[in-house]
Amino acid sequence: MQKYIARRLLLFIPTLVGVSIAIFFLLRVIPGDVAQVILAGPGGEASYTLQEVEELRESLGLNDPLYLQYVHWGSALLRGDLGTSFATRRPIAQELKRQLPVTLQLGFFTMVVVSLIAIPIGVLAAVKQDSVVDYVLRGIAILGLAAPTFFVGMVVVLVMSRYLGWLPPLGYAHIWNEPFKGFQQLIFPALALGFSSNGLLLRMTRTQLLEALREDYVRTARAKGLAENVVIVRHAMRNALLPVVTVGGLQIGGLFSGAVIIETIFNLPGIGRGLIQGVFSRDLPLIEAYIMYFAVVALVVNLLVDLTYAWLDPRIRYV
Amino acid sequence: MDFGKGELVGTGPFKFVELELDNLLRLERFDGFFRDGLPYLDGINGFAIPDAATRVAAFRTGQIDAFPIFSTPTKRDADQLKAELGDDVVFSIVPAPGYRGFQFNVSRLPFGPQDDPRARKLRWAVQLALDRNEFNTLAFDGLGHLSTPYFIGWDWIYTEKEWLENFPGLDSTPEVKQKHLAEAQAIMQAEGFGPDNMLKTEYVCNYVQRECEVLKDQLKRIYIDLDVLVMDFPSLAVRRGNGDYFLIAVSKGMPFPDPDAFNISFFFSQEEGGSLYTGLPNPKWRELFEQQVGLSSQEDRAPFLREMAKIFYEEAAWIGVIRPGVLQGHRGNWRGYVPPPMHASNYTLESTWLAR
Numbered sequence: 001m002q003k004y005i006a007r008r009l010l011l012f013i014p015t016l017v018g019v020s021i022a023i024f025f026l027l028r029v030i031p032g033d034v035a036q037v038i039l040a041g042p043g044g045e046a047s048y049t050l051q052e053v054e055e056l057r058e059s060l061g062l063n064d065p066l067y068l069q070y071v072h073w074g075s076a077l078l079r080g081d082l083g084t085s086f087a088t089r090r091p092i093a094q095e096l097k098r099q100l101p102v103t104l105q106l107g108f109f110t111m112v113v114v115s116l117i118a119i120p121i122g123v124l125a126a127v128k129q130d131s132v133v134d135y136v137l138r139g140i141a142i143l144g145l146a147a148p149t150f151f152v153g154m155v156v157v158l159v160m161s162r163y164l165g166w167l168p169p170l171g172y173a174h175i176w177n178e179p180f181k182g183f184q185q186l187i188f189p190a191l192a193l194g195f196s197s198n199g200l201l202l203r204m205t206r207t208q209l210l211e212a213l214r215e216d217y218v219r220t221a222r223a224k225g226l227a228e229n230v231v232i233v234r235h236a237m238r239n240a241l242l243p244v245v246t247v248g249g250l251q252i253g254g255l256f257s258g259a260v261i262i263e264t265i266f267n268l269p270g271i272g273r274g275l276i277q278g279v280f281s282r283d284l285p286l287i288e289a290y291i292m293y294f295a296v297v298a299l300v301v302n303l304l305v306d307l308t309y310a311w312l313d314p315r316i317r318y319v
Numbered sequence: 320m321d322f323g324k325g326e327l328v329g330t331g332p333f334k335f336v337e338l339e340l341d342n343l344l345r346l347e348r349f350d351g352f353f354r355d356g357l358p359y360l361d362g363i364n365g366f367a368i369p370d371a372a373t374r375v376a377a378f379r380t381g382q383i384d385a386f387p388i389f390s391t392p393t394k395r396d397a398d399q400l401k402a403e404l405g406d407d408v409v410f411s412i413v414p415a416p417g418y419r420g421f422q423f424n425v426s427r428l429p430f431g432p433q434d435d436p437r438a439r440k441l442r443w444a445v446q447l448a449l450d451r452n453e454f455n456t457l458a459f460d461g462l463g464h465l466s467t468p469y470f471i472g473w474d475w476i477y478t479e480k481e482w483l484e485n486f487p488g489l490d491s492t493p494e495v496k497q498k499h500l501a502e503a504q505a506i507m508q509a510e511g512f513g514p515d516n517m518l519k520t521e522y523v524c525n526y527v528q529r530e531c532e533v534l535k536d537q538l539k540r541i542y543i544d545l546d547v548l549v550m551d552f553p554s555l556a557v558r559r560g561n562g563d564y565f566l567i568a569v570s571k572g573m574p575f576p577d578p579d580a581f582n583i584s585f586f587f588s589q590e591e592g593g594s595l596y597t598g599l600p601n602p603k604w605r606e607l608f609e610q611q612v613g614l615s616s617q618e619d620r621a622p623f624l625r626e627m628a629k630i631f632y633e634e635a636a637w638i639g640v641i642r643p644g645v646l647q648g649h650r651g652n653w654r655g656y657v658p659p660p661m662h663a664s665n666y667t668l669e670s671t672w673l674a675r
Contacts, residue, residue: 032553036560040552050560098340154372161376162403170366170382171343264370267377269341273369282553 001310008303012296019295020077023288024070034086034282035062060086073288083285087278092289095274102270105175105182106263107255109190110197114251118198119244122205123232129210137202144199149258153192153265160188172269189266193258197251204247208240215239242312249305253298332358341367371396378648379403385649394460397646410648417572418466419459419530420639421522424564429518433601433636440506441518442635448503448541452491455641458530462644465489468571468637469628473578475617476624486632503541517544523567524548525555530568569637578624582608604630 035056039048057063061072076083082092125137161167168185175182212218213236221231259272271290278286309316327335330353333346347362366383368374368390375396377383386392392400397410423430423442431438455463465471467489471479483490488499512518522545524531535545545566550558558564604627611623631637 031557032551033557033560034553036556037553040556053560157373157376161379165380167376167380167382170368170377171364172339265373267366267368267370267373269339269367273341277369280551280553 005303005307008306012299015299016292016295020074020288020292021070023291024073025066027284027287028066030282032282033057034284035060037282038086073285077289077292082289085278085283085286087281087283087286092286095286096271096289096293099269099271099274101174102172102268103256103259103263103272106186106189106193106259106268106270107252109186110194110255111248111252113187113190114194114197114201114248117194118201119205119241121198122202122244123209123237125202125206126209126213127232134206138206141199141202144195144197144202147195149193149196150261150265152195153189153262156188156192157265168266170267172267185266185268189262189268192266193255193262196258197248197254200251201244201248204244205240208243209236212236212240238312242309245308245312246305249301249308252301253294256294256297333363336362343367375400378408378650381650384651386647391645391647394462394646397648400648404650408648408650410646412462412644413647414464415643415645417570418468418639418642420466420468420569420571420637420641421534422567422569422637423635424562424567425636426562427565429520430565430636433634437510439635440510443633444503444506444541445538445543446632446635446638447488447499447506448537449488449638449640450491450496450500450537451489451640453537454530454533458533459641459643462646463641464644465491466639466642467628468631468639469578469624470581471642473624475621476578476628486629500540507541507543512542514542517542519544519546520565521546521548523550523555523558523564525550525552525568525570571639579612582627601630601634 033053035053036048039052039056054063061069064072073083080093082096084090085092085095088095121137125134125141128134157167168188169181172185173181175186209232213232215236218231218236221235222228226235256272259270260275261272262268263270263272264276271293275287275290277283278290332349332352332354334349336345336347338344344365345362346365348358348360352358365387366377368377368383371390371392374383374386374390375392378386378392379400391397391413400408401410423445425431425433425438425442429438430442451465455461455465465479465482467482467486469476471477471482477485487502490496490499507513507518517539520543522531522534524534524547528549531547531549535547538545555567559567607623607627607630611620611627614620614623
């Protein structure tokens, strides 16, 4: 097991190098000059001379050859220096420290919500196969898969503000400081963000459980006279959950991309919103640092998902 | 001092309480404020809400009582809020401290070189043909006001009536506009353009897409076929900086208290190597500018500025279209607070929060 983990960790290195090259060079391809964005000011209306543009480009290191810029950035990254934001002139590590807890809380809430909703409902749909309940739940699941996150988010805000006359309180509060306020602020974005994941996991759970319920060992369990809930939970579910965990793990990567939209719509000052602001201001170091961070999270989550297999299925051994 | 740590010194009506970047700002009433009885408010909570729809939702549900100055709702949203919330909300039209327009590239064909007679004619035809009222209605929800690059409001230079009477193309009254449009069409036809032989060119335009489409539509009337390229500001800035455009959208903030502030800002931005370089000002304009700088009274300066404005308008290298207006909304009666009639020159927090 330790060897397996060490090997996987070693494989992180080429993956991250590949990601860093892709991010770095792709961002240099998109049009837009950060020096001109900075000089034009927040409203984009300030005047400046082209000499000022050149001087700023020089001071930001944007006139260096691309490979040199990459080497400077990469070596700083290895030293743990994420650099300084072009737009705010603050250290990116400081920005990340401020915004990360918000996104982590949102991600955690979403996963809890998804697990609490999708898996039990998927089980219910499987147990009540081809009934009205099953059709309704499958319909909701398909809706979740079809509706993009930004649309769901906007509908939630619209319904709450227009028809219920209520929105979560403004001024983000960390859940450990003000639990009730924090809960109010996170639960609706989590529901919106988790809607499509819910659909996927619900269908996955249903399908896998239906397959498992047709297996011989389930028939044997029933023949032994075990109660139906014991058959489902202890025998069928355990086997059915393996692919569900895989898909659930992959959904975490999707949660980050969804957070970019949802944090903006629900006014959460997390890294998703920070990333959007960074893109609009062509804040290259910030975008690069955040995407590298997303890449690390995705790799770690995938590793954890793989390790969970052994816990769920004792037959699996890592060598 | 570090603002982030609350290290502040000031003489204002509110005291700093708390700041969380990208999240909130709290201020509370300063009881020792030097103006008796002010401020009316016990404090101000400001929230960072970057998304426009979320701001509207927050206003609708009473979580915010006012929109920030530069993040006001669209007319459609404001009308909807007014219909839903009735007399509980007040929206006032506030003129923006700047104007929208566009700029020709006078260093390349077809709208340049600057002094080329044909290029001048083409630019002048555009100046004549523009229907600014239509622009205002279609692209600015009717909230804006006619604009030239010079501020209509500096009445000591030209009154609005004088602008409309003396500057062909500005007046959108149908019969006057019809006459100017016919003149513009005649100019274009004399240059060899017509319905079957349109002048094809590009318009680099940023995010306010309605504005781009209206210009395309209006210039079609004088046989100019615009290919509208909509892009975000960073991309537009690069095109402008590299002179890689024929026609480009301009949004110009304007220091309104005095035309000199505007002229200096404008002048520097138009020097060769400047971000908004158009080839202006011409030597005559510059000479007039230098002459009026030393004069102190408006009376003495007015003749020079009148001439400068005329040169600017007739060069038509940079065309001002509309000074947009925004709908600043607030809800409730804040202890007698009445929103002040605002212009850019008193566009301050003080006038917003302290006016009687």
